[in-house]
Amino acid sequence: MNEIGLIGLAVMGQNLALNIARKGYSVSVFNRTSEKTKEFLEERVKNEKIEGYHDIKSFVESLKKPRKIILMVKAGKPVDDVIQELLPYLEKGDLIIDGGNSYFKDTSRRIKELKEKGILYLGMGVSGGEAGALHGPSLMPGGSIEAYEMVKDVLLKIAAQTESGPCCTYVGNDSAGHFVKMVHNGIEYAIMQAISEVYDIMRKILKFSPEEIGDVFERWNNGELNSFLMEISFKIMRYKDEETGKHLVDLILDEAEQKGTGKWTSQTALDLGIPTPSLSLAVEARSLSFFKEDRVKLSGKVKKTYPDVKLDKEKVIKDLENALLFSVFTSFSQGLWLIHEASKTFEYNIDLPEVLRIWKGGCIIRAKILDFLREILNENKENVNLLDSDKSISFLMDKLDSIRYVTNLAKEFYIPTLVLSSSLDYFLSMVEGNLPANLIQAQRDFFGAHTYRRIDKEGIFHTEWEPID
Template structure:
């Protein structure tokens, strides 16, 4: 456990939060952590964080006191009211020049509002899109920070180092002021949902019209994924078709519930496009 002041702090120890902390620590940064439920912090400290340069804290006061100045406090909490709640408790403990980062999938207009509300305090607010899922958070995500330019200069050394690398360049660049980072993440997710819908429609045609079984579907998608347009979504789709349900012995795709969920960013993309009279058909 680290007892000195830490380079960065993270609030919210879900899987994404934990993996980001471990990523940061593996790149040489000391990290303070806090979770609303103390038991979660204790479990992380005794498990995946044990023996690492990670400092668990049980109050926000202790969390803030564990950070080097200017303090960098990153949140990985559910979008919406929980973000406002954490900011409301955290901001009074911080000082001018400190940075709060929201790494969740927040609506960009909420990020703009939060930035305005914190402006008078001198605390920088950064809305950062985080892409790559749980594995990306641990091994190298794509990061889309937006906020005051001064805040980028403070956080860049950490986030450019933990980001994924392509052709020797980190997948982390300054997106622009206020809600720019979350706006880019919103559009990114909208494009991804469009890709997923195209995959679903291709699956429906191959299964219902051409009567392909799961093994044939896996072979077809695997073949489609060869070449320069290699796609992660197509790759995992082919693997899903090969999965067998242990209880029934049938292909998993034939027994799962035919239902999809989403976090809102796809709808937000459509609404933003309509508002700007932009066509975004797939």
């Protein structure tokens, strides 16, 4: 009898199964396409105690009771399909853990449906890609605490380990785990886009080669910007295509794909009324990138006259570093605010500093700055978007001139900076006591009698702005 079952032997499932087995647990695995199970056992399993099954019944029967089954299958309908296949063989008290990038509302529904059948369910965000899954991912499990307790020991062991502890915690009730993973991905989209915008400026304005940009990125990675995304970016810059000998990044088509988590983050933020402009514009940037043909066609129709300026390259590089730090900070600020609001609305009971702690290792957005963000949040847990602190204001104000300069410079050279600019605008909006929303209210009242409130007296007002007949 094996201790853990795992279904879905694609990239993530294979590596997670090996990780679990290497921590001393016996694992049963199953994959819809049997061939993959065979290949996995033959090619990757060495001394690990992993057994493959080719039908779901014998897979379930191979597990110790109460059974603990991790799903690493494609998000969406496949998760429901697998649950339906499992159900006839499961018993009350068994536990299913969905480790995929499931939509949090699907997870809430599944938790409810399975609870009625006496089956426990955890929705667990897993971040770190294939290397993370193998060597230690960041795990974000949510659901009932009873379900978490059943697998806590395994999860804590297989998670990435940092000086602040294992990158796994009980995130909260219901779909809290998948919600936090979704926002993690939203922040990931924003940081990836911000890095790409900075790269674009170095490439097109400073005329740097990928090699030179790699050197700058590596330098930044040794400082405050130290992070997984910075690290892979400098490695990408230096990577040469075997076939052509050219830098591979220059040969990659500029159409960014997406699987949905970034879009869900923005949609949810809009639903909950929390401003996440940088996260949303990162999704928009990917959508814009997809219109390659139109972009190429239109670029030929626009005459671009570039300013004749002599730039101090070292200064621009310092400004770019500051601008990126500004954008990374404000992207986390927006994401954490959204998680906090969701925690209240859906009664998840999420501990935000704990979320930052489990993002410190294993995951794609792991970064040195997380310690600083935790420090700010730990000083005042009500400071949910991190902005209400002298430390954050001074951090951002130190970089304000840089991000202003960088975004203006980019515009002079016709370079779009959706995330960098929106990070700046988010901050400027949040520190502005008077926004022009008064005019919007007046317009709404003018054409739709939507009413408005005044700053000089209490009440709800409507004005006949002009006679309608």
